[in-house]
Amino acid sequence: MKSFRSIARQEPRKLGHLLLILSLFLSLSILSLFKSHCCSSPYGKSQALMKVQAPAKVDNEIEDALLIEDEDEDDQEDKNRDAAKVMKITEETKPTCFETSRRSDTCEAEGDVRVQANTNTIFFHPCTSHQQWRIKPYTRKGDNTALTHVKEWTLKPAMDVQDLPPCTKNFTVPAMLFSIHGFTGNFFHDFTDVLIPLFINSYQFHGEVQFLASDFRSWWVSKFSLILKQLSKYDVVNIDGEGDAVLCYRRLIAGPSFHKELGIDSMRTPNGYSVLDFKELLRKSFGLKRDTVVITRKPKLLFMTRKKSREILNEEEIVQMAMSLGFDVTTGEPRWRTPVSEFAQLVNSADVMVGVHGAGLTNMVFLPEDAVVIQVIPLGGLERVARDCFKEPTMDMKIKYLDYVILENESTLIDQYPKDHPVLKNPTSVKKQGWNALKTVYLDKQNMRLDLQRFRNTLLEALNLLPHNTK
Incomplete structure (x- = not known):
């Protein structure tokens, strides 16, 4: 009898709990349905015309959300x-x-x-x-x-x-x-x-x-x-x-x-x-012949030349060093008047492409699969935006990625500012002044002279990433 009474007392509780759960589920469903009609964009908005919206100022050079590293x-x-x-x-x-x-x-x-x-x-x-x-x-x-x-x-x-x-x-x-x-x-x-x-x-x-x-x-x-x-x-x-x-x-x-x-x-x-x-x-x-890297003799390296800003001043020394490592090196500067098809052919022939952060690296879309991109990132805390623009896309394109981040002693900014200047010691303070200040200092006024030994290690890493099958 005692056991029967215990079970009898539990049955109403279970039923009550079940009803409570069902009522909560019904309430949430109604709320969700209400939100889908009244809160979604743009269907639920009462204004007659949909306006474009969104933040983030962007410059013509490519730097999306560069000033917002804490987001x-x-x-x-x-x-x-x-x-x-x-x-x-x-x-x-x-x-x-x-x-x-x-x-x-x-x-x-x-x-x-x-x-x-x-x-x-x-x-x-x-x-x-x-x-x-x-x-x-x-x-x-x-x-x-x-x-x-x-x-x-x-x-x-x-x-x-x-x-x-x-x-x-x-x-x-x-x-x-x-x-x-x-x-x-x-x-x-x-x-x-x-x-x-x-x-x-x-x-x-x-x-x-x-x-x-x-x-x-x-x-x-x-x-x-x-x-x-x-x-x-x-x-x-x-x-x-x-x-x-x-x-x-x-x-x-x-x-x-x-x-x-x-x-x-x-x-x-x-x-x-x-x-x-x-x-x-x-x-x-563009009639590009290579869809995948196949090394027949020497691996081909394309060195993307820049002038006016973000120029690599010891380019000739780097080319010589790359050749000593076994690369067949070509230099090329993508210019506005150069036909896209012409430069696309040049890029597609490369196994490794080296370039400083900038719009020219977009040419990596013409690289064959298993090629390697080396992005040289200037001084100024630009790593995040540089990688968002050019590292992230390489994964889906099935090409390999390396970057080489410039150190203070490799930048010409050390010749323009005192050693303890915020431009050198605290790039974040420059970013807080706005995009134009950052662009002027770190993108427009900066050239670089790469450390040969340090960059040599990056080139060796690129060699190791290339497929070793030869025909």
């Missing part, structure tokens, strides 16, 4: 958020604008889509609401410096077909709208802000897509024409020059998607494409 946790949270975000675009939610990363928004319209060039407006039908969106189709969201001269476009719903402007040109392929302004003209930004994001959104169409270029720059289109022709079978449309024309499509994507510096998150691309697919496209674009 590792915030950066990681952003990356985790970007990686975890799964965009589910259904017929009920189209057309819409959504955040594809902390650096980019993308808008998609499908149905009857009409681009009115002279008003920078994209009309669409059918639609489920009167809400309008605005977007600047360049992947530096919220960066006022980059977006100053980037045109803003409006996506405007039409509840009735009669509200649409009449078509003057009709197309059967989808359209991709992007801007050729911001920081274009800097080789790093050409790739990380425009070309790779274009690949992310357009490669799924296998060339059956038409590019609409806002803020058109003919020299830029000409410079990268071989890459653009691999992505689209059609001429790039200068949408700014279309005047009163109304271009009509069945589908349009406005604003390329950014994932990471010189990189692609294959989990977030339409068909699982990766940066290796982008590199394969580059090989096709």
Whole structure:
């Protein structure tokens, strides 16, 4: 009897606990549903137009977030958020604008889509609401410096077909709208802000897509024409020059998607494409012969020359030393007027590429797999941004990475400042003065003379990283 009473007393408790758990679960579900409708961006915002947003001033040279070395946790949270975000675009939610990363928004319209060039407006039908969106189709969201001269476009719903402007040109392929302004003209930004994001959104169409270029720059289109022709079978449309024309499509994507510096998150691309697919496209674009390093005689080393700033003053001695270690050495300076195809061929022939931190290192996209990149990092506490820009991408590209961090006695800054000056002893104090101060001191006014013995060890390490199979 005692045992029976004990069990009888426990049964109501268990039932009560179960009801409590169920009520908590139901409450959380309702709260989550409420947040998904009222708090997510941009769907839950009450304003009629979506505004671009985001922090982080960026300079034309390449240094993203250089002044914020104490924000590792915030950066990681952003990356985790970007990686975890799964965009589910259904017929009920189209057309819409959504955040594809902390650096980019993308808008998609499908149905009857009409681009009115002279008003920078994209009309669409059918639609489920009167809400309008605005977007600047360049992947530096919220960066006022980059977006100053980037045109803003409006996506405007039409509840009735009669509200649409009449078509003057009709197309059967989808359209991709992007801007050729911001920081274009800097080789790093050409790739990380425009070309790779274009690949992310357009490669799924296998060339059956038409590019609409806002803020058109003919020299830029000409410079990268071989890459653009691999992505689209059609001429790039200068949408700014279309005047009163109304271009009509069945589908349009406005604003390329950014994932990471010189990189692609294959989990977030339409068909699982990766940066290796982008590199394969580059090989096709420029007829590059090598996809993987194979040493036939001496390993080839390309020494990237710089002039005016961040110049290696004892370059000739380093070249001689590298040759004594068994390298076949070539020097090259990537200049603006040098055809991309010409320098791409030179880089693709190399097994090891050496260069000082700067936009020229972007040429590593043309290296074959198993090649080695050596980044020389100037004095000034630049390690973090240098590695974010050029070390992190190498892992997905399947190329090896080494860096050589300049010491105080290797920098010409010791000839310009007293030994106890903050420029030499406390670079953080210079960073606090702002980007312009840091850039002027550590990037524009600094050259270097490498320690031969110390750099010799780096070259030997590069030799050990190369595949040793010979044919």
